[in-house]
Structures are given as C-alpha cells and as structure tokens.
Amino acid sequence: MCGTCGCERPHRLIALQQSLLSRNNAQAEHNRAHFQHHGLLALNLLSAPGSGKTALLEQLARLWPQGPVGVIVGDLATDNDARRLQAAGAQALQIRTGDLCHLEAPQVAAAFEQLDITDMTLLVIENVGNLVCPTAFDLGEQLRLAVLSVTEGEDKPLKYPALFQSADAVVINKSDLADAVGFQRQEALANLRSIAPRARVFELSARTGSGLEPLVSWLCQHLPVAEPHGPHP
Amino acid sequence: MHELALMAELRHLAEEAASREGASRIHRLQLRIGSLSGVDADALRSAFAVVMADREPGDGSGSIDTQGSTLELEVVRTVCFCADCQQEFAPSDVIHACPRCGALSTQVLRGRELELVALEVS
Ligand SMILES: Nc1nc2c(ncn2[C@@H]2O[C@H](COP(=O)(O)OP(=O)(O)OP(=O)(O)O)[C@@H](O)[C@H]2O)c(=O)[nH]1
Ligand SMILES: [Mg+2]
Ligand SMILES: [Zn+2]
Ligand SMILES: [Zn+2]
Numbered sequence: 001m002c003g004t005c006g007c008e009r010p011h012r013l014i015a016l017q018q019s020l021l022s023r024n025n026a027q028a029e030h031n032r033a034h035f036q037h038h039g040l041l042a043l044n045l046l047s048a049p050g051s052g053k054t055a056l057l058e059q060l061a062r063l064w065p066q067g068p069v070g071v072i073v074g075d076l077a078t079d080n081d082a083r084r085l086q087a088a089g090a091q092a093l094q095i096r097t098g099d100l101c102h103l104e105a106p107q108v109a110a111a112f113e114q115l116d117i118t119d120m121t122l123l124v125i126e127n128v129g130n131l132v133c134p135t136a137f138d139l140g141e142q143l144r145l146a147v148l149s150v151t152e153g154e155d156k157p158l159k160y161p162a163l164f165q166s167a168d169a170v171v172i173n174k175s176d177l178a179d180a181v182g183f184q185r186q187e188a189l190a191n192l193r194s195i196a197p198r199a200r201v202f203e204l205s206a207r208t209g210s211g212l213e214p215l216v217s218w219l220c221q222h223l224p225v226a227e228p229h230g231p232h233p
Numbered sequence: 234m235h236e237l238a239l240m241a242e243l244r245h246l247a248e249e250a251a252s253r254e255g256a257s258r259i260h261r262l263q264l265r266i267g268s269l270s271g272v273d274a275d276a277l278r279s280a281f282a283v284v285m286a287d288r289e290p291g292d293g294s295g296s297i298d299t300q301g302s303t304l305e306l307e308v309v310r311t312v313c314f315c316a317d318c319q320q321e322f323a324p325s326d327v328i329h330a331c332p333r334c335g336a337l338s339t340q341v342l343r344g345r346e347l348e349l350v351a352l353e354v355s
Contacts, residue, residue, distance in 0.1 A: 161327040
C-alpha cells in the first residue's frame with residue numbers, strides 16, 4: 001500500500017518533458033507552411049486594447065500595393081472590427097474569442113479556410129487586445145508587429161517586456177497626439193531599444209496616415225517568394 | 234488570463250500519457266514554468282484545483298482519476314546568451330544586459346518554458 005494516498009497500487013513516475021504549447025505549436029508550423037505555400041506574408045499584430053491595431057489595418061488595406069489585404073481579427077464579443085476593415089477594402093473575418101484572452105493557432109487555421117485568398121499577398125492576424133496572454137502563442141506568422149500608442153506611457157515596454165521582446169517591429173501609433181499628451185519620445189525609444197534591441201521601430205499616425213510608407217516598404221521587403229508548384233502542405 | 238485553458242491542456246496531455254502507460258490515477262504533476270512564460274504561479278494553482286485536484290472521478294473527460302492530485306511548480310529563471318562574450322548570464326531585471334560587457338542580448342536560452350516534466354501515476 002502506498003504511504004501518501006492510501007491506495008493499494010504502487011506509484012510510478014512517467015517522465016515527459018512535454019510543452020503545454022506543443023499542440024498549438026504544431027498547428028502553428030502547419031499554418032506557416034500553408035501561408036508560405038500561398039505566397040502570403042503573415043503578420044501577428046499585438047497591442048493593448050485600443051492602441052490602434054484596427055485603425056492601422058484600415059490604413060494598410062487602403063495603401064497596400066499588392067492585392068487585397070486579408071485580416072483575421074480576434075475580439076472578445078463584437079464584430080465591429082471586421083466591419084470597419086471590410087469597409088476599408090480588406091477581406092476580414094472575425095473570430096469571437098468569448099472569454100479567451102488571446103488567439104491560438106487552430107482558430108487561425110479554421111478562419112483561414114474561410115478566407116478568399118485570391119491575389120492576396122498580405123494576411124494580418126489582429127490578436128486580442130492584451131499585452132500578456134498572446135505572447136506565448138505562435139500562430140504561424142512570419143512577423144510579429146507590436147503597437148504602442150503615445151497615450152499609453154513611455155514605460156510600457158518595461159512593464160510588458162516579454163511581448164516587446166518577441167516583436168520583429170514596433171509601431172508607435174497616435175503620433176498626432178504626441179504633443180497634446182506630452183509624449184517623451186526619447187525616453188520611449190530608449191526603453192524600447194533596451195527591451196527589444198533588434199526590433200524595427202515605426203512612428204506613425206493611423207488617424208492621419210502620416211508615417212505609414214516606411215512600414216509598407218518594410219512589409220513589402222518581407223513578402224515571401226511564392227512556390228506555386230510546391231506540394232500543398 | 235488563460236491559466237484555466239493551460240491547465241485544461243495540462244489535463245489533456247497528462248491523461249493521454251497516463252492512458253498510454255496503462256495507469257488509471259494521477260497523483261502528482263511536475264510542471265516547469267519560465268519567468269518569461271507570462272503565467273502567474275498562484276493563478277495556475279487555482280486553475281489546477283478547478284481542472285484537476287477538485288475534480289470528481291468520472292466528471293468530464295476520460296477515465297483517469299485526478300482527484301486530490303498535487304501540482305509541483307518549478308520556476309525557471311531567465312538565462313540569456315551574450316554573443317560578444319560568448320557566455321550565458323542571468324539578467325538582473327527585465328532589460329537583458331550582459332553584466333560583463335553591458336551589451337543587450339537578444340537570445341533567451343531559458344525562461345520561456347511551460348512544460349509538463351513528469352507525472353506520478355498508479
Ligand atoms: N488620434 C488618434 N487616434 C487613433 C489613432 N489610431 C487609433 N485611434 C483611435 O483609437 C481608438 C482605438 O482604435 P482601434 O483601432 O479600435 O484600436 P484596437 O487596437 O484595434 O482596439 P481593440 O481591437 O479593441 O484592442 C479609436 O477611437 C481610434 O479612432 C491615431 O493614430 N491617432
Ligand atoms: Mg481592433
Ligand atoms: Zn490570458
Ligand atoms: Zn557580454
């Protein structure tokens with residue numbers, strides 16, 4: 001009999017070393033192969049609620065030079081974002097996440113099936129507005145773009161380092177409000193560089209559209225070379 | 234917070250492993266979480282109680298009994314690699330600056346773990 005629980009059977013140890021994210025990560029790899037196969041650049045867009053992810057995508061949908069922009073957007077309850085994006089010309093699909101605080105790779109795969117990707121070159125996944133939870137979940141993106149707005153405080157990157165560390169680029173949005181809110185630009189840039197030394201930084205206003213061109217060219221540089229004759233993953 | 238969802242995934246993986254090994258009861262689970270993994274240890278423990286420890290046998294998925302099981306959390310400190318010094322270091326705060334040369338590291342070697350390490354079953 002076992003001493004700890006009083007049961008009749010001998011206890012034994014099973015060694016596993018298995019990631020809790022392993023199913024998500026396997027699906028994410030599959031998504032990545034899929035996006036690549038279709039010649040799509042896939043972007044995971046992350047920020048706090050209201051930093052301007054949808055506003056930025058409305059601008060991108062209008063400015064993007066190569067075909068329609070696809071957007072898979074996660075939101076807790078409404079489909080407002082998808083409607084805004086469709087009005088701006090994007091192929092947008094809403095995932096209602098209910099009480100889930102981040103998107104996971106299987107949800108993205110299911111939404112992707114429903115998207116018309118004819119002539120599409122850019123697919124953006126707008127994650128749930130949250131600076132903690134989405135960080136650990138790979139969705140199969142090629143690039144991660146984090147958005148920080150000037151109204152949020154210069155020390156956001158220090159408070160949520162993991163998200164900014166995982167970003168390939170950071171957008172500092174709402175630059176039209178910088179003066180009004182007394183945004184300390186140098187301090188914010190220094191904080192960002194200390195947390196994410198390799199990330200590209202784009203300062204822009206999704207409201208006025210100023211400062212968007214460098215972001216558009218950077219994205220164009222990352223467009224995958226399509227493999228139209230490769231096997232379907 | 235998604236600690237509940239993570240613990241549901243933990244249950245799934247643990248039940249799968251226990252069934253594979255022909256066990257019918259899980260007594261103890263060892264979990265490794267990195268300091269950069271974005272989860273809160275206390276929230277994980279509460280979620281573990283809901284999903285595993287307080288769950289009556291036969292309630293929910295599978296035939297594995299997890300009632301009364303315990304969770305052992307091993308928290309892993311962040312370890313980075315400095316490309317200039319070719320050495321590992323443990324950063325003293327959220328800025329991953331090398332204590333020898335001051336360079337900012339972009340390579341996290343440890344600290345992102347969210348791993349089921351082992352199970353005690355019968
Ligand atoms: N002044 C100004 N307002 C902006 C800018 N970008 C976004 N906004 C406003 O900020 C608010 C939130 O913008 P959204 O685009 O909905 O932000 P979001 O990140 O998509 O929000 P969630 O999806 O809810 O997380 C809206 O009222 C926008 O009009 C900007 O560059 N300047
Ligand atoms: Mg939005
Ligand atoms: Zn969460
Ligand atoms: Zn060094």
